[in-house]
Amino acid sequence: MDRDMIEVKKLVHEYIRRDEDGNVESINRAIDNVNFSVKKGDFVAILGANGSGKSTLAKHINAILHPTEGSIWVNGLNTAEENNIWDIRQTAGMVFQNPDNQIVATVVEEDVGFGPENLGVPTDEIWERVEQSLEAVGMLEYRTQSPNKLSGGQKQRVAIAGIMAMKPQCIVLDEPTAMLDPNGRKEVISTVRELNKKEKVTVLLITHHMDEVTFADKVIVMEHGKIVMQGTPRDIFSRVDEIKQYRLDVPQVTELAFELSKAGLALPEGILTIDELVDSLIKLKQSNIDKAK
Amino acid sequence: MIRDITIGQYYPTDSILHRLDPRVKLIGTLLFIVSLFLFHSFLGYIAVTIFLFSIIKISKVPFRFIIRGMKAILILLLFTVFFNLFLTPGETIFKLGFINITKEGIKSAGFMAIRLTYLILGSSLMTFTTTPNQLTDGLEKLMRPLNRIKVPVHEIAMMMSIALRFIPILLEETDKIMKAQMARGADFESGGILKRAKSLIPLLIPLFVSAFRRANDLAMAMEARCYRGGDGRTKMKPLKYSGRDFAAYLVLCAYVVAVISMRMLEKRIG
Known part of the structure; x- marks a missing residue:
């Protein structure tokens, strides 16, 4: 049976705040009974205003957070099982919002090599993968430079190359363009789109910029931890009034x-x-x- | 101001010294520093001086660049010389009021000056010719045996290289916060030491908060990229000794032999 890349079933996540004695002070339900699935090779966008729970959801797919209730399956692996964590993180790579805070090394190519090094890939193959992934994001000519000298969009592309070098089947991008200027945003989005088309990587893009996702296969809109709209971009964007009500722009x-x-x-x-x-x-x-x- | 400090910077050119394995350079620097403290007569420093200056020549790092780095420690150097000169007891040569300069004082001040200068020259030469990453790689590999007594060698090296990566970012951030606070009327320049130290609080607190946030983000990003400590990790750029490294070790051996024989010679004369 060909399973979906990501299956989310009745997911609930609660941030529980405790006082010094361990008594529960407050419970914040960031994700509330969410169900959806992402097919292999698809480009899926999750939209939502601040505090809608979309980033929390992203961290679940990478097994950084664990469900309070319900379950998530990434390529048939349950994220709740401790043994699966590293396989899941290799299958579903994650790109974060701040480009500076996810680059580990002082040279571009060494940073791209960081993931494969962690996976225990042999040295020769690391070099191959680094070259391929830098090529795929169009950053090959910057390979020996310091990341500090790159623009935000370029840094974010290096971060994407760092994920690609781990040969994931799926990339989750958590607001990768939130800190970039319009040019940087275009750069990053077209890079991701290219990877989705050419390398057949499943993409889950989380954003609050609508115009980035008009070409997506599916759009999911979240509000207060719940999925409120789901469908093709054309479907979703024809409901302008409804979208505005969720504090989003068309x-x-x-x-x-x-x-x-x-x-x-x-x-x-x-x-x-x-x-x-x-x-x-x-x-x-x-x-x-x-x-x- | 920060730009003027050349100590610890990398000077990118292509020399034999630049291409050497970092381990050779680390061990070499260590031996050199030890050799500095062996001698008690100026004669002994001939071998050290010849060695140091031929290495500087080979490194292709311009002498002026190296000297610029020395400026930063000038005050430290003067202090040391000053204390040695005035506070060493012995045979008085010159006396003026409470100032008492002795023969021994002059001698030990001279030695301290040479030792400190050479020490800084030697160790900064290592950082001039070695990238920070190579340095941490070299340290990690050299300290590997300490793993057996449960020293987290890989983790220490990883922390060092991350620190190096974030130094420019945090410097930039400091600058940004400083300007932001100045725009709101903060004054970092006037007043006595106490007042100035106090005025740093609105700079340091946001800086610390941001550093912790960055640390948190980075830790998450590293975990997301399957980082789980040093076990089972491979290297993209593993350290391998080549012919020239063994040659360099031979040169080092020759230097050690020369230094030891000078020391013995010095004993016989002195």
Whole structure:
């Protein structure tokens, strides 16, 4: 049976705060009965405003956190079992938000080699993998430089290469663009997209930038630890009012199209790109001209 | 100001010294430092001086660059010389009020000056020619036997290399916090020592908080990349001795023999 890459079943996670005597002071339910699955090779995006529980969810997939209730299966491995932890972390690599705080070494290529070193990969193969992964993220020419001299986007690509060198089947990116400028964001997103297409790596991208995920296979929207919307980007983004209610923005083009159709233009729902909007506007004009004739 | 300190920096050029295995350089520096404290006459320092300056020549590090690093320890050097000069009891040569300069004082001040200067020169030469990573790798490998008495050698080396990685980041952060506090009216420059020390509090607290947060993030990122201590780990750049390293060891042996024979000669004369 071909199992899904990630299966999350009835997941609950509670942050429990205790006082000095160990009595429970407060319980914060960060994830509340979440169910979803990610198919192999898919590009899935999880959206949510601050405090919606999306980062907590990401840490579960890498077995950094353990479920309070329910279970998570990564490529058929249960994250709750201690013996599976290292296999899971190798299967599902994780890229974090702050590019500085996840680079270990003082030279780019040594940092990319860090993961394979931990896995006990033989020296010759480490060099091969480092070269391949730096090539895959387009950072090969910076291999002997110090990470301190790179831009945020470049650092984040090095971090992605560091994960790729471990040959994962799945990458979880926890707001990888939150600390980057617009150029850096584009760089990182197109790199991830490329890896998903060319290397067939399953991608789970966590973000609150809507315009980064218009090409995703599936979008999941979270709010207060619950999944509130789930579907294709077109599905999700056609429900502009609902999305706004979850403190999220829709892509600018989508919002413009939404406002235009509210004002009476007969535009299709869920327009995601500028080209689509232009096309449908031209079509609209054409049909108006035809009618006038 | 921080930029002026050249001690501990790496000077990237291509010399035989740069290409040597870090272990050779570590052991060599250690032997050199020990040899500095063997002699009690200026004659003995001839061998040491010849050795040191030929190594500097081979390293291709410009002499001016090395001297610039010495400025940082000038005060320490002056202090040592000063105390040795004035506070050594013995045969008086010059007396003015409470100042009492003795023959022994001059001698020991001279020795201390030479020893300290050479010590700094020798050890900074090692850091000039060795990258921090090579240095930690070399230390890790040399201290490996200590593993048997439960010294966490790998962990210490890992901490050292992480510290090296984060020094520039934290420096930058210090600068940023300082400017932010100055923009809000903080004053780091005026007042006596006590006032200045107090004014550092609004700098140090945010810096510490941020350092801890970074440490937490990094630990998580390392775990996510399957880091689980030194066991079962392979190396991307393992240390391997080559022909030139053995040659360097031979040179070191020759140096040790030369130093010991000088010492014996010195004893016979003195």
